[in-house]
Amino acid sequence: MKKLYYSLFGFAIVALVFIANISSASACLISQYQPEVPESLRK
Numbered sequence: 001m002k003k004l005y006y007s008l009f010g011f012a013i014v015a016l017v018f019i020a021n022i023s024s025a026s027a028c029l030i031s032q033y034q035p036e037v038p039e040s041l042r043k
Helices: 002-031
Strands: none
Touching: none
């Protein structure tokens, strides 16, 4: 039973790290997005 507990606990850690990695990567892509400024606003 202890072996099953450690196995499930390890799986939960891997899943949470994977989710955290995906969410932080998507946030970085969104924050780095810089649209081109129209020429009328550059003046």
